[in-house]
Amino acid sequence: MAEAGTADTHGADAHDAAHGHHAQSFLSKYIFSTDHKMIAMQYMFTGIVMALIGGYMSYAFRMQLAFPGESVPGYGVVSQGEYNSLVTNHGTIMIFWVAMPMLIAAFGNYLIPLMIGADDMVFPRINRLSYQIFLISAIILVVSFFVPGGGFGGAWTAYPPLSASAEYNLTPLGATFWLVAVALEFVAFLLGGINFITTLMNARAPGMKMHDIPMVLWMIVIASILFMASVGPLIAGAVMLFMDQVVGTGYFDPDRGGDPILWQHLFWFFGHPEVYVVLLPAMGIVAEIICTFARKKLFNYKLILYTAFATGIISFFVWAHHQFVAGIDPRMANVFTITTLIISVPIAEMLFLYIATLYGGSIRLTTPMLWALSFIAEFLIGGITGIFLGASGSDIYFHDTYFVLAHFHYTFFPIAIIGFFAGITYWFPKMFGRMMDEKLGKIHFWGTIIAFNFIFIPLFILGAAGQHRRIYNFQNFPDLAGMQDLRVIATSALLVMLVFQVIFLFNFAYSLFKGKPAGKNPWKANTLEWTADSPPPHGNWPELPNCYRGPYEYSVPGREDDYWPQDVPPDTAPAE
Amino acid sequence: MAEHQEHADDHGQAFYVKIWAILLVLLILSILGPIVAPHAEFGFLKAWMITLMTAFGIAVVKAYLVAANFMHLNIEKRYISYLLATMLMLMLLFFAGVAPDVMKHEGQNWENVAAEAEVERALKAEGAAAAHGEHAGEHPSNEH
Amino acid sequence: MSITRPIATTRSATGIPTGKLAVWWVVGSEIVIFGGLLASYVMHRLGHPEWAEYASHTNTWFGGLNTFVLLTSSLFAVLAHYAAEHGDGKKAAKWLLGTCAGGLLFLGIKAVEWTGEIQHGYTITANGFWHFYYTAAGLHALHVIAGCIIMLIIANDARKGKELHRVELIGIYWHFVDIVWIFLFPLLYIAK
Incomplete structure (x- = not known):
């Protein structure tokens, strides 16, 4: 591209002129915008709405478990079928419509252009298309609750033959809506992911070398690559399942030569890398925050990067550990046990490197920092309990118990919820130009974290006692009817946690309008987004910045400031 | 062209x-x-x-x-x-x-009964069809 | 278009133009989509000896003719790229229309072929082989249709001498669709 050089030097002014004049209408500014920041907001608010829907679902089915058969305030009596759809769609929503849009799409869209010093994503209109497809998929999923037969109730993994035949799942439309929604969501994230990857690869500011890229961007892009490389078989599987549901083929029908195990493989070949697809961006957000608030350089940037790559690669070799009891060849179970235990090594290494970053830093316990630290602590519990499930021997006992459930909530809650809160409290000043209230933020933090542990530690105990996951009313099973107190504790803690979210929503809305003005760089951080105005205008900078150094040059000896922004030319460097 | x-x-x-x-x-x-x-x-x-x-x-x-x-x-x-x-x-x-x-x-300690039954049923049906003429049930690429 | 292209799009830190880089990633993601479907097909095919008989009812000549059509349309696509590279938008547009005609001919042959098969009772629900036969070829045909639509848009731009670099991009996609068929052909038609 011969014109690239000239566009870089003169393009900034022309660009501003093109956008500065005409006042944008409401529709073109907020709804059909191609601006990466607005699309990030759209993803984020859609994600928050979906999180509220998902939270409401968990409220309804947890109440049913704690007080079986009683009418749930704000919902009514939960029937068996509804219970199944609530559980299924809670899982689906929280992973595909909350974790993915908030961590990858919202922060990816917002941060990638700002952190690499570009004026937008490389394909703004594809970006908009990606959000629009995502929004349609979200609407289809929500609508699936109101079609005849109700929402799909075959668990978020949708194992056939249950999911393949309306005869079994009794939700002829709900199951198909669910499948179409999930498939559309994949398409949206494929488009978004290609945009992220291409933007990071090609559109970096002049001078930004591979190892000057902020860690969170690496993580988001590695996650996008993982997603892209793993989701293909599941898209193929979704086509097959769709055919089974709608056309009447028998891909997954054993009586007609099909194989239901194939779906499990197709699903988990995607499903396990998916865990790392959402984990890595959360890890990246945490990395940014702990560096800023420990005022220290990220401990061994390159090693963290390599462990992220290693995690990504190994994550393709572990999928069948979800299927140890599905009837797979036991020799394969041996292989997958070993690979599963291996993958804990790079993840543990990454956590150690984060702790090493904290060591000797001058730590400021702001709200984002509290969230980041709690991420490390809570995810650690999730990771360690995973060892029990990754070993095929103990998994035979634990499989499909509440132990599994508690385990993955200890991984997904830190990822999706804590990671999101860490990110939003950290970048809120940049996004909206105002500070969030620290006191309310801390109240919200402590309330959420304590309640979270009170929800899931009882579930670990219940699971270890053999309580099965997919049971509507434990009172119907004399062997499981005991320990009802623990279920009540978990449900009560959930109520407390949901109530504390009101504080967050209030803080969010209040700070949006009444918060203290933030200025460009309230946290005194290095990365490029803090050199733009808060909130950044369309086009981000009047003149795009150059990059001169790595993103984590905090507390450099001999410098007056304890931070050294990436765009400050080196001639201000102190004499050696 | x-x-x-x-x-x-x-x-x-x-x-x-x-x-x-x-x-x-x-x-x-x-x-x-x-x-x-x-x-x-x-x-x-x-x-x-x-x-x-x-x-x-x-x-x-x-x-x-x-x-x-x-x-x-x-x-x-x-x-x-x-x-x-x-x-x-x-x-x-x-x-x-x-x-x-x-x-x-x-495989080791497992058997896919449904798939085996389907193979047996289908091969039998083909054998019956082959008795009518044209296609031979036995085919060179069967084992690959 | 009302949208000014962002400066980001014109940057090229990797040395590969942004659009082309994205198309390579699209091709990468398509490989795993078709790969997942075809891998599932192959393992079923190998596990079910009775499918050999089912497969023997496909018509190699239709498949072969369609391979010929797609290979030729790929040649047209690369010639369109060649013309675009030399700045000849009109000729590029002509070749692209030729490619598109190849795609339509492919679909037409497919329609005739499928009509005959369905009339003989080999519908998608007949058995496992025909599930995969129609799904895999159908997914491929959807890609052909999408490619044709995009190609018409690009040909229209190229005719006016605009966005000539896109001729190469649609070409890459089209060659990929061609390669998928190159593998579908032996999988569905020849291996009996």
């Missing part, structure tokens, strides 16, 4: 036409493969091996020719080839991990 000739002096276009001609020859070979194979087997070289080679060996060659010369992977940055190769490797990995369960119908 006579209209290409007007640019025959132009090396670039003639080159693409040449690749296309090679592709067509390969296509004809791959169609002839299964027809000729039963007459060409000798020694250990069975007909189904020849069919496999003409079908998939040639497909790989054709795909390579198209990817290298038409998609210009030969002059593209190396890592694009690596990227595409990685995706193919992932599919091999997928196959390796899944085939033991789906392709095989019995």
Whole structure:
């Protein structure tokens, strides 16, 4: 591209002129915008709405478990079928419509252009298309609750033959809506992911070398690559399942030569890398925050990067550990046990490197920092309990118990919820130009974290006692009817946690309008987004910045400031 | 495709036409493969091996020719080839991990009863159909 | 278009133009989609000896003819790229229309072929082989249709001499669709 050089030097002014004049209408500014920041907001608010829907679902089915058969305030009596759809769609929503849009799409869209010093994503209109497809998929999923037969109730993994035949799942439309929604969501994230990857690869500011890229961007892009490389078989599987549901083929029908195990493989070949697809961006957000608030350089940037790559690669070799009891060849179970235990090594290494970053830093316990630290602590519990499930021997006992459930909530809650809160409290000043209230933020933090542990530690105990996951009313099973107190504790803690979210929503809305003005760089951080105005205008900078150094040059000896922004030319460097 | 000739002096276009001609020859070979194979087997070289080679060996060659010369992977940055190769490797990995369960119908301490029953039923039905004439139930490529 | 292209789009830190880089990633993601489907097909095919008989009812000549059509349309696509590279938008548009005609011919042949098969009772629900036969070829046909639509848009731009670099991009996609067929052909038609 011969014109690239000239566009870089003169393009900034022309660009501003093109956008500065005409006042944008409401529709073109907020709804059909191609601006990466607005699309990030759209993803984020859609994600928050979906999180509220998902939270409401968990409220309804947890109440049913704690007080079986009683009418749930704000919902009514939960029937068996509804219970199944609530559980299924809670899982689906929280992973595909909350974790993915908030961590990858919202922060990816917002941060990638700002952190690499570009004026937008490389394909703004594809970006908009990606959000629009995502929004349609979200609407289809929500609508699936109101079609005849109700929402799909075959668990978020949708194992056939249950999911393949309306005869079994009794939700002829709900199951198909669910499948179409999930498939559309994949398409949206494929488009978004290609945009992220291409933007990071090609559109970096002049001078930004591979190892000057902020860690969170690496993580988001590695996650996008993982997603892209793993989701293909599941898209193929979704086509097959769709055919089974709608056309009447028998891909997954054993009586007609099909194989239901194939779906499990197709699903988990995607499903396990998916865990790392959402984990890595959360890890990246945490990395940014702990560096800023420990005022220290990220401990061994390159090693963290390599462990992220290693995690990504190994994550393709572990999928069948979800299927140890599905009837797979036991020799394969041996292989997958070993690979599963291996993958804990790079993840543990990454956590150690984060702790090493904290060591000797001058730590400021702001709200984002509290969230980041709690991420490390809570995810650690999730990771360690995973060892029990990754070993095929103990998994035979634990499989499909509440132990599994508690385990993955200890991984997904830190990822999706804590990671999101860490990110939003950290970048809120940049996004909206105002500070969030620290006191309310801390109240919200402590309330959420304590309640979270009170929800899931009882579930670990219940699971270890053999309580099965997919049971509507434990009172119907004399062997499981005991320990009802623990279920009540978990449900009560959930109520407390949901109530504390009101504080967050209030803080969010209040700070949006009444918060203290933030200025460009309230946290005194290095990365490029803090050199733009808060909130950044369309086009981000009047003149795009150059990059001169790595993103984590905090507390450099001999410098007056304890931070050294990436765009400050080196001639201000102190004499050696 | 006579209209290409007007640019025959132009090396670039003639080159693409040449690749296309090679592709067509390969296509004809791959169609002839299964027809000729039963007459060409000798020694250990069975007909189904020849069919496999003409079908998939040639497909790989054709795909390579198209990817290298038409998609210009030969002059593209190396890592694009690596990227595409990685995706193919992932599919091999997928196959390796899944085939033991789906392709095989019995293993160590397990047996896929439904699949075995279906194979038996279908082969029996074919045998009955074969008794009527035309297609033989036994087929050379059965075991591959 | 009302949208000014962002400066980001014109940057090229990797040395590969942004659009082309994205198309390579699209091709990468398509490889795993078709790969997942075809891997599933192959393992079923190998595990079910009775499918050999089912497969023997496909018509190699239709498949072969369609391979010929797609290979030729790929040649047209690369010639369009060649013309675009030399700045000849009109000729590029002509070749692209030729490619598109190849795609339509492919679909037409497919329609005739499928009509005959369905009339003989080989519908998608007949058995496992025909599930995969129609799904794989159908997914491929969807890609052909999408490619044709995009190609018409690009040809229209190229005719006016605009966005000539896109001719190469649609070409890469089209060659990929061609390669998928190159593998579908032996999998569905030849290996009997």
